Amino acid sequence: MNFDDTPQEAEFRAIARAWIAANAPKQYEEELRKSSLGRTQLKNANILEVAKAWQKKKAEAGWACLHWPKEYGGRGSSPIERVIWQQEEGPFGKLSHMFIIGHGMCGPTMMAFAREEHKRTFLPPLASGEKVWCQLFSEPAGGSDVAGLRTRAEKDGDDWVINGQKIWTSGAHYSDYGILLTRTDPTVPKHKGLTMFFLDMKSPGVEVRPIKQAGGASDFNEVYFTNVRIPDHQRLGEVNDGWNVSLTTLMNERMSIGAGVATGFPELFDYCSSLMLEDGPAIENAAVRAKLANWAVKASGLKYTSMRAISALSKGERPGPENSIGKLVAGSMIQDVATYALDLQGAAGVVSGPEDAEVAGRFQAMLLRAPGTRVEGGTDEIMRNIIAERVLGLPGDIRVDKDVPFNKIPTKGRG
Amino acid sequence: MNFDFSDDQKQLRDQARKFLSEECSPKAVRVVLDGKAPYDSDLWKGLAEMGFLGVAIPEEFGGAGAGHLELCVIAEEMGRANAPVPFSSTVYLAAEALLIAGSDAQKKKWLPAIASGEAIGTLALFEGKGNPSPKNIKLAASNGVLNGVKKPVADGAIANFAVVAARTGASGRDGDISLFLVDLKAAGVEVKSLTNLDPTRGQAEITFKDCKAEPLGAVGEGWSILTQVLDRAAVLCAFEQVGGADRALEMGRDYALDRIAFGRQIGSFQAVKHMLADMYVSATLARSNSYYGAWALSTNAAELPEAAAAARISATQAFQHCAKNNIQVHGGMGFTWEFDCHMYYRRANAMALGLGSLSYWEDQLIDRMRKKNAA
DSSP, X not given: OBOOOOHHHHHHHHHHHHHHHHHSOGGGHHHHHHOBTTBOOOSSSOHHHHHHHHHHHHHHTTOSSTTSOGGGTSOOOOHHHHHHHHHHHXXXXXXXXXXXXXXXXXXXXXXXXXXXXXXXXXXXXXXXXXSOEEEEOOBTTBSSOGGGOOOEEEEETTEEEEXXXXXXXXXXXXXXXXXXXXXXXXXXXXXXXXXXXXXXXXXXXXXXXXXXXXXXXXXXXXXXXXXXXXXXXXXXXXXXXXXXXXXXXXXXXXXXXXXXXXOSHHHHHHHHHHOEETTEEGGGOHHHHXXXXXXXXXXXXHHHHHHHHHHXXXXXXXXXXXXXXXXXXXXXHHHXXXXXXXXXXXXXXXXXXXXXXXXXXXXXXXXXXXXXXXXXXXXXXXXXXXIIIIISOOOOOOOTTTTSBGGGSOOOSOX | OBOSOOHHHHHHHHHHHHHHHHHSXXXXXXXXXXXXXXXXXXXXXXXXXXXXXTTTSOGGGTSOOOOHHHHHHHHHHHHHXXXXXXXXXXXXXXXXXXXXXXXXXXXXXXXXXXXTTSOOEEXXXXXXXXXXXXXXXXXXXXXXXXXXXXXXXXXXXXXXXXXXXXXXXXXXXXXXXXXXXXXXXXXXXXXXXXXXXXXXXXXXXXEEEEEEOEEESSTTOXXXXXXXXXXHHHHHHHHHHHHHHXXXXXXXXXXXXXOEETTEEGXXXXXXXXXXXXXXXXXXXXHHHHHHHHHHHHHTOTTXXXXXXXXXXXXXXXXXXXXXXXXHHHGGGGGSXXXXXXXXXXXXXXXXXXXXXXXXXXXXXXXXXXXXXXX
């Protein structure tokens, strides 16, 4: 048992470290290091522009999308090299946020299902960050129940005509392309009548409306489709096989390991280390210490769980199911951590403006963004179902709509 | 990076699991649970024959000389089987104290006897309520003679010898504490069994009256040695707790698959599924923290104090959580003497206290994290 690199891994790490030291946008390092959930803007620069510039620089030197094949803009690296890169990239990795969906989900789906010419055209600019992609799955009537989506795609000559509405589309407002899951046959059970496409987000009939979140920020959008035409060659997978295509996308979402999920613990530990309470330093207060210790072991437990997965990658093995706990644990933890940080501030905790609030309002911002982390990318409840069913082998939920034609499924609850 | 046990170590785990599934069935555990024997002496002999008792004891002292990672995988299986033997007292506490502080003669006398199963050892630390602290040690030692009472002492009624923490000074500092080795069959030792939460692991009160004892380690070094022993035992106990948590989770999962209510497997209800998923989460966090503890223990890393405290807290929580909710999944049957659920519940809650309670270790963890940050 050891944490040491193999000679090859050490060599790769040294090269990555040297390149980052020479090329990373150092002027933002401190600010990025201090940024936390709900507070990810830069003071004197547009973070999207900084992110695009960094991604382009990486791509030109062969450091973008490391695990992708070279012909599609990647480096052809092994999974462990990708993890080492993420470790070395450190706070600059936070600049990759706007590319996560494109690189983690859209790219792999294109690689698996798009025509070769499309892969060669669309994947390199996706890797280099010149083009940003989004994923159009969720709908008002299909959140956790994604397969309940209603956006229609109807064949018209060589095109498909799209009508409907998507919601919770991260980054749609700055995206150039998207992958889109639609219903092509409402007369068969819901999973069997879906088809996947990719499209230009500037297509006529696409309208993007930002959603103002509970915290005030707008990371997500509603996207409306009115008679949007998509040529058939932009179809991904067979007609009515979109559910299987989407599973590839979602599987890739859950395969990403090593970036580390935000728990809020380092921020809270720092804060308690300097905070003075009436009777002395917070860190010396027994009640505070008990709380901190409980979160400390969750944070370290997650860290070493991902180390175990990385070890499996290093040996060329497939990681076990342990990593599925990350989002579930971190999501509610960061919410509790933020709540507690405000509790320690007493009445002053209510002040949230960065100029007047304690530690520039980072915990207030965290609190207001936190509810979303327990919902996006699979709610806590869906994550527990996944663990129960796929890891522990418990029965799937009873699905009363499983064998019912989609257009015969009830659409209203009460009334 | 290889943050995992080696293939050989995994093979040893399989071997231990097979051995314990044959020699330490729930039926065998129940012999001790029902008070028909103070511990399973046949299993103890078997463990010695398998080389498990001395796996981390150097060859020159009669052990296998393998190492602490090997001991960790065996500990996990001992916890999984809920083994009714004085393994943790003898191997994690007494043997570790001897390895850290024993003279050559002391090691030669006791370590081979531990490895061969002839000697059972324990640590006599607590004196009634309270957590490990020099202040709580009143038992007096002067001129090699002990006077005072220790309780609870794990496996005290079946142990041949004890490492006893005693007061040799009154300065109010850690240096007031020294350790002594006591042959429990010697004159001046009185042992009384105590009824306790987990009858598969005995607890005792030991009274020392003008009892002769030899120092273990230098006088005044007792607290520093104890701290090291407790950290090492915390990691090893964490593996027992991880094994117990996994077993309790499996029992709950299996029952949820077998039991039908309202015309369905109860494991198809989300309330039950989600409870089991949460048990898996705590068991996984505990396992990962314990792996880090194992790494620190086996390499004697500077991170050991912090890693040991984290493993201790995480594994204690996980075992308590899984044992408690295993009963909940079983419903009324889980609350019967007949079902095995309560054996894990008892063990989980007894283990949560044995090396000092959760609140003590929480406090320790934050202290140690601060020290690391300051350094």
